[in-house]
Amino acid sequence: MNKYTDQELLAMFIKPEKRNYVFNYIINLYQERIYWHIRKILISHEDANDVTQNTFIKVFENLSKFKGESKIYTWIYKIATNESLSFLKKKKRYLFQTLNDAVSTSLLSNLKSEQYFDGNDAEKKLQEAILILPTKQRIAFNMKYFDNMKYEQISKILGTSVGALKANYHHAKNKIQEFLKEN
């Protein structure tokens, strides 16, 4: 349970003597959730580790400018999603392929070589099926399916309407099930 409200945290963060305390508190509160969110997007632990660190550094740099229009939690999720997408775009440039092809190829290869993977064959197959989805659809699917987040929450993070998310989820689920049937 949160000890402080978002407004209290923001007010404390402005004071230089409380800055590190607030940042530490935010890391403790969100690091695991944010790491897992990023890990599901990037698959590789090493990549997820780098992007999680970058995300929190961005939080540290920009929290004083954050106006509290959304919840800190939503804001950090947004940063994490953007950082992950930027990371994938950089990879795309490196691979000289269209974004989805590049991402799928690269992430499938990550999945096959990932040492920090505990799933059975069915879970591995599901991950492969999820990787055929377009990146943003995949992110939304992961947030709903694995993190059991509400559509309203996902909508605030991804900036997509609830209706579109519901339709996307349904569509993604069908694609995955088709893949699992065929493979």
Next chain:
Amino acid sequence: MKQNTDIEKLKYKSPFRVPDNYFSQLKSDIHKQSENLNFNSKLLEYFNLKIIAPVFVLTSLSLIIILNTIINLESNSESFLSDEIYVEIVDFEIENIDEEYLFEFFTEEDYAFSDEIEYLIDNNTEYDLIIE
């Protein structure tokens, strides 16, 4: 082999894991980076001040000097008269000059000489006798 593919019913969990004690390590890594960032920004702030302050002072001084020169040049150019106007003014002054006023500028010797002339004129003395 036909299998149940309804993923909603199967309720899969995320199959990924992390190295042992990873999250403690992550926290300390983030802290290290944020401390570096703090140090770098303080350093940058310090050097910025060191560089920006003299540059600002020098630029301001240069601007003041340039502006001052421009203003002086403009005011001087207003007092400069063209040759034609100058000649006209001198002619006008010469035409309207008061003779009494001119005497003030003669030297004492010139003055004595003009007294002599006046004396000779008053006594109907011939000019040829005076000027040899």
